[in-house]
Amino acid sequence: MQPEPEQKPRNILPDCIIPALALIFTLYYLTTITEVPWISQASAIVVSGLLLLSILAFIIRSAWRIRQHQETLRIKGTLLVLLGEKPLIAKRIALLTLAIAYVWFIDGLGFTLTTFVFVFCGIILLSSRDNWKNALKVSLSCTVIGYFVFIYLFKTRFPEGLIEHWLKSVL
Amino acid sequence: MIPDLGVFFGLLSDILGYWWIIIPGTILGIVVGAIPGFSAANTIIILLPITLAMEPATGMIFMVALYTSSRLGAGIPAILVNIPGTAGAAATPLDGYPMAKAGRGQQALAISFVSSVSAGLITTIAAIILIPWLSQVAFHLHSVEMIVVMLFGISLIATISAEDKIKGLIAGLFGLMIGYIGADVVYEAPRGTFGFLELYDKVPLIPALVGLFAISEAFVVIERSTILSKQGEIDRQHSGWGPTFEGIRATFVHWKEVIWTSLLGLVIGVIPGAGAAIASFVAYQQSRLLSKTPELYGTGHIPGLIAPESANNGVTSGTLIPLLIIGVPGGATAAIMAVVLEYHGVNFGPDLFETQPLIAYGSFTAMLVTYVLLGLMILPLTRYFSHVMVVPTIYMVPVLIAFTLVGSFVPRAYVFDMGIAIIFGIIGYIARRTGYHVAAILIGVILGPLLENYFLRALRISQGDLTTLFSSNIGNTLWVLLVLSLIIPGLKRYRGKAGLRKAK
Numbered sequence: 001m002q003p004e005p006e007q008k009p010r011n012i013l014p015d016c017i018i019p020a021l022a023l024i025f026t027l028y029y030l031t032t033i034t035e036v037p038w039i040s041q042a043s044a045i046v047v048s049g050l051l052l053l054s055i056l057a058f059i060i061r062s063a064w065r066i067r068q069h070q071e072t073l074r075i076k077g078t079l080l081v082l083l084g085e086k087p088l089i090a091k092r093i094a095l096l097t098l099a100i101a102y103v104w105f106i107d108g109l110g111f112t113l114t115t116f117v118f119v120f121c122g123i124i125l126l127s128s129r130d131n132w133k134n135a136l137k138v139s140l141s142c143t144v145i146g147y148f149v150f151i152y153l154f155k156t157r158f159p160e161g162l163i164e165h166w167l168k169s170v171l
Numbered sequence: 172m173i174p175d176l177g178v179f180f181g182l183l184s185d186i187l188g189y190w191w192i193i194i195p196g197t198i199l200g201i202v203v204g205a206i207p208g209f210s211a212a213n214t215i216i217i218l219l220p221i222t223l224a225m226e227p228a229t230g231m232i233f234m235v236a237l238y239t240s241s242r243l244g245a246g247i248p249a250i251l252v253n254i255p256g257t258a259g260a261a262a263t264p265l266d267g268y269p270m271a272k273a274g275r276g277q278q279a280l281a282i283s284f285v286s287s288v289s290a291g292l293i294t295t296i297a298a299i300i301l302i303p304w305l306s307q308v309a310f311h312l313h314s315v316e317m318i319v320v321m322l323f324g325i326s327l328i329a330t331i332s333a334e335d336k337i338k339g340l341i342a343g344l345f346g347l348m349i350g351y352i353g354a355d356v357v358y359e360a361p362r363g364t365f366g367f368l369e370l371y372d373k374v375p376l377i378p379a380l381v382g383l384f385a386i387s388e389a390f391v392v393i394e395r396s397t398i399l400s401k402q403g404e405i406d407r408q409h410s411g412w413g414p415t416f417e418g419i420r421a422t423f424v425h426w427k428e429v430i431w432t433s434l435l436g437l438v439i440g441v442i443p444g445a446g447a448a449i450a451s452f453v454a455y456q457q458s459r460l461l462s463k464t465p466e467l468y469g470t471g472h473i474p475g476l477i478a479p480e481s482a483n484n485g486v487t488s489g490t491l492i493p494l495l496i497i498g499v500p501g502g503a504t505a506a507i508m509a510v511v512l513e514y515h516g517v518n519f520g521p522d523l524f525e526t527q528p529l530i531a532y533g534s535f536t537a538m539l540v541t542y543v544l545l546g547l548m549i550l551p552l553t554r555y556f557s558h559v560m561v562v563p564t565i566y567m568v569p570v571l572i573a574f575t576l577v578g579s580f581v582p583r584a585y586v587f588d589m590g591i592a593i594i595f596g597i598i599g600y601i602a603r604r605t606g607y608h609v610a611a612i613l614i615g616v617i618l619g620p621l622l623e624n625y626f627l628r629a630l631r632i633s634q635g636d637l638t639t640l641f642s643s644n645i646g647n648t649l650w651v652l653l654v655l656s657l658i659i660p661g662l663k664r665y666r667g668k669a670g671l672r673k674a675k
Contacts (some may be wrong), residue, residue: 017601028363042630050344105591
């Protein structure tokens with residue numbers, strides 16, 4: 001029988017991101033409640049205390065496992081855990097940028113135009129430029145259905161822009 | 172106050188005459204329930220000009236149909252794409268989505284629909300019979316008791332993070348801290364708002380839900396061609412109507428689960444301000460606690476789907492009771508119904524059942540009719556809804572991101588909320604990739620502010636005396652039950668291990 005291959009220690013740097021975010025936010029939160037009456041502080045102080053204890057337990061456990069060579073803490077490979085293989089890294093970052101741009105522009109340009117551009121670019125990004133015909137069909141149909149169902153029929157409060165104002169005057 | 176059978180059947184035939192308003196209300200409810208941001212409450216607000224112009228009974232029947240079906244609709248995206256349509260369906264994906272990924276989406280939908288419809292019918296009948304007693308529940312459950320009810324829901328954090336308790340606790344407590352953002356309910360002191368006025372009114376739930384579930388999931392699934400796992404793709408190829416019937420059968424096999432979780436939802440629904448989210452979390456937690464196979468929860472286990480779906484539909488009839496009896500709405504939708512009925516000069520109270528039975532009993536009868544209609548209309552659609560699972564992610568992801576982001580804009584009409592959804596999306600994505608449970612974060616975000624509100628009220632009433640938390644008999648009983656529910660799983664595990672050691 002062949003001996004089992006030795007397991008590589010797991011990189012736990014990515015696992016530290018959520019505790020780090022929680023810690024930073026909690027410390028910030030605590031600075032904002034110094035002036036408020038104690039009744040308003042009580043609940044948050046109990047929860048933040050428990051959170052800090054949990055983070056401490058996480059640190060102690062990780063330190064123990066690192067000593068036991070079960071886990072390791074290194075920057076190399078962190079991006080791979082978080083964003084996946086190389087082609088996916090680019091896709092995920094581009095999609096996030098596109099989503100941020102969508103939110104940024106929707107207030108001025110309105111739902112219809114921004115959604116059309118976002119869905120079209122999103123499909124091209126996730127597939128290829130050759131898929132532009134399908135991307136056009138899907139983005140156009142989504143936008144038209146979205147406009148008629150939500151804005152025209154249900155009068156939902158969607159961000160409005162040039163196209164919505166123009167359509168309102170026409171329809 | 173309980174109507175005799177003759178009166179009831181008379182009402183039933185009257186209500187059936189309103190089919191022309193129940194059917195569109197039902198269809199609309201399913202649609203708005205399934206889209207995050209378009210809750211029944213928002214839709215009724217949008218349609219106020221129409222409902223205000225209707226006769227009070229017609230308006231009430233329309234609103235009830237819409238409200239009832241929206242609860243059921245919220246489970247559809249929760250199962251198929253891991254996006255709960257409302258906070259009330261936040262516990263549904265815990266077992267519904269793993270089933271869908273494994274190619275059992277059609278079966279999961281059938282289970283969700285049958286348990287929702289059954290729970291709705293059971294609790295509506297129970298509500299009609301138990302109105303005099305259920306209307307008293309709200310009088311006995313004050314802030315202190317509600318704190319313990321909230322803690323039941325929050326203890327689910329520990330339950331769902333069984334694989335890694337420390338990570339689960341960090342996620343849940345982080346969620347609770349996020350839930351504490353905003354001005355407190357007593358002193359209006361802003362806390363942790365980063366200076367944003369938009370956060371004074373707490374972190375909005377829909378953007379948090381959209382970010383943690385939809386956006387983060389969208390970024391994860393782009394590495395696959397469809398949402399289905401490889402095994403799921405193979406299993407799904409052989410599906411016809413079989414999975415629908417399997418789902419129906421599986422639900423009836425677990426009939427006890429349906430009954431007790433729906434009744435739990437009914438009781439929680441009666442408490443003003445409690446709502447479907449708490450009911451579904453508490454039902455899931457209790458279902459897991461009482462299960463002989465708790466380790467299967469979270470892996471696509473049928474009772475794990477039945478419990479939250481039955482409970483959140485049980486809430487629906489419960490929320491109407493305090494509204495009709497004492498004029499205190501049990502939730503946001505019931506509050507808007509109150510506005511419409513008050514506009515028509517309807518006076519709430521026990522007399523309503525004598526003076527305007529078509530509105531009082533008619534509301535519950537309309538619920539019964541809606542649930543029967545829902546069952547007939549929606550079950551045949553399970554097969555077609557489940558096709559969503561095979562839509563290529565290259566098309567689904569951009570559409571999903573765009574519409575859910577806009578959905579997070581709708582409740583408050585702030586573009587700021589779309590930004591919040593993206594931030595929660597990033598947090599949710601990191602959490603998913605690194606083994607933290609996004610549901611644990613969401614439980615904290617939903618229940619944190621509610622817990623704090625009750626806690627602050629209790630302290631304010633008792634002038635800061637912490638012993639008030641143990642000052643009521645009902646509260647103390649609930650405390651004991653809570654402690655037992657936390658200890659029993661550990662004891663069970665210990666006994667199991669001891670048994671194994673003995674066997675060796």
